[in-house]
Amino acid sequence: MTVSTPGRSALRRAGALAAAAALAAVTLGVAPGAHAAEAAGAALPLGDTDLTEVRTSSTLATGVTLTRIVRGTEPAPADQINTTTRGPWVVNVLTIDPRQAKGHLKATYGPNLSQVEKTTELVRASGALAGVNASFFTFTASQQYPGDPVGLGLFGGKLLSEPTTDAAEVNFLVDANTNRATAGKLTWSGSVRNRQTGATLPLEFVNHPPVVPAECAAVSDQTQCGVPGDVTRFTPEFAAATPSGAGVEVVLDRLGCVVRTSTSRGTALAAGQTSLQATGRDATALLAVVSGGCVDNRSTLVDAEGRRFPVRPGLFGVNGRYRLTANGQVVVPEGAPGDSFFARNPRTVAGTTRDGKIVLATIDGRQTTSVGTTLAETAAVAQALGLRDAVNLDGGGSTAMAVDGALVNHPSGTERAVGDALVFVPGRYRDDH
Structure with a gap:
């Protein structure tokens, strides 16, 4: 059965409780093998069916909610992180309803495109309520330009990095004027x-x-x-x-x-x-x-159907690797045996629901307290969260979600500086260029 009880969620903001979000929190406990109520979403298809799943939801602002999902109760043995069917898994889900939210989603890259900043810093610097890491980037610390996107980088209607010819690249695009998001493959x-x-x-x-x-x-x-x-x-x-x-x-x-x-x-x-x-x-x-x-x-940018993709003010786009779902169906490839990219890792996901909500999610991994997901498991999670179209963004050590400039997930190491982030900023979008 599904048990619903009043609760409080503590979000840390500079070490203090975010009281406004806490007052709106509701905790949902999902009994072993049961399905959650429609408002909570389907139980995650991870591990054994008898696992306990607990969800804690907070309203961060009108039309913006944060849900924390913990599936499994016992820490994993360190040598079984990649194989266990008992979890645990920790998933943080940021949901933005464009019909209610009084703000806009955009991508941001910090002082310049070629350098890196932590997701928490990008959220703070942009005055955002919340955000997640986004694109794959050069990363190597010895590189002079570690933040250089490896693929599409579209910011405020300006193409600052072209999509690659890699068939695995997929792009997540959002119009900050309307908060309408789409996923697809662009060529340039x-x-x-x-x-x-x-x-x-x-x-x-x-x-x-x-x-x-x-x-x-x-x-x-x-x-x-x-x-x-x-x-x-x-x-x-x-x-x-x-x-x-x-x-x-x-x-x-x-x-x-x-x-x-x-x-x-x-x-x-x-x-x-x-x-x-x-x-x-x-x-x-x-x-x-x-x-x-x-x-x-x-x-010139062209979409997967060969149609010219118009670039206009307020349009943002980041790059990911592999589409997870398309029209509600899982579409990830199996991957070659031994390919660590397809194995269990921390993951960051961006997608949209059938009714137009935008979802940004992180899955902690490489830890006994959250083992992470394979690419196939990630796609199954995206489908269970109701994502009609979803993209696998940069993950691993880059996976991070911040609210009010403070981490709400647990990276697999210290928080990594990244190339860019998707952030939700209160107020209407204004062109900064």
Whole structure:
């Protein structure tokens, strides 16, 4: 049977109780093998059917609720985290109802795109009520630009990182003006074209350091290299300065006209300026295209049906790996045996319900107090939470959920700095650009 009793939920805010949320809390205990009432959602399809599942829900603001689900009661033996059917599992679920919520969901990346910040810091800095980590990013601490998104990065209608060609990449998009969210696969193409001559050069990347061909790594003048390289467009949002190194760089003003040209890479961009960098023999091609005129930047996003995807003010998009559900059905692949990505890990999920609610969820993992989920188990959880369409965001050590700038989940280690986050901010969306 389902037992419903009045309760209180304690959310920590700077070490104190969040009283407003606590007053609205309701605790729901799900008896072994039973199904929860409709308001609580179906019991999670994790582990043995006789496990006890307890849910504690809090109203954070009008139209915004936080539900904590604990399935299983006994800590897992440390050597059985990846195999146990007894759990436990700890899932935190943030639900936003656009019809009631007085705020907006958006993505944010901190001071610049190339660096990393903790999810708690991103929530605080954006004045958000709550948020979760989002995109996959470069991550490696030794990298000069660890926050560089590995895939789509769309912020306030500006494409700051292009989607990859990786078939596993899937994108979660939200219009901050309407709080309407969608999931799908976007592809991108870009080029620059000389307005006078019509000469055109394809772009490989947006805000991603170009690679110098290995055959020409020792060639300081890349115009002398006969091997194809990369062509990248940079914006001021990327970093304090563009990546330095061998190659050429052309700085353009807001009209696309040449401000300066250099036979090496690395410069600071003023507001409104962009730059084009090229390596290998593309360095010569870039200089030829920009010679004697101004250029137009062409950037096109296309959805899975081949239709042009319009980019407009207030549109945000982040990248994930693998769609979990589509039209309510589980769609994750099985994965290769031994592939740790498909094994039990901490997970972060974003999705939408049939009635338009937006759900952000975290599943703690790699701990005896919460073992985490395989990708297939994650998809089953998303389906049980009522997600018609759901995306697997960056997880593992990146998984984090914050309310009022304080963690409400338990990362598998210390909280990791991440590339960006999805955050719910009180009030109507205003374009900051």
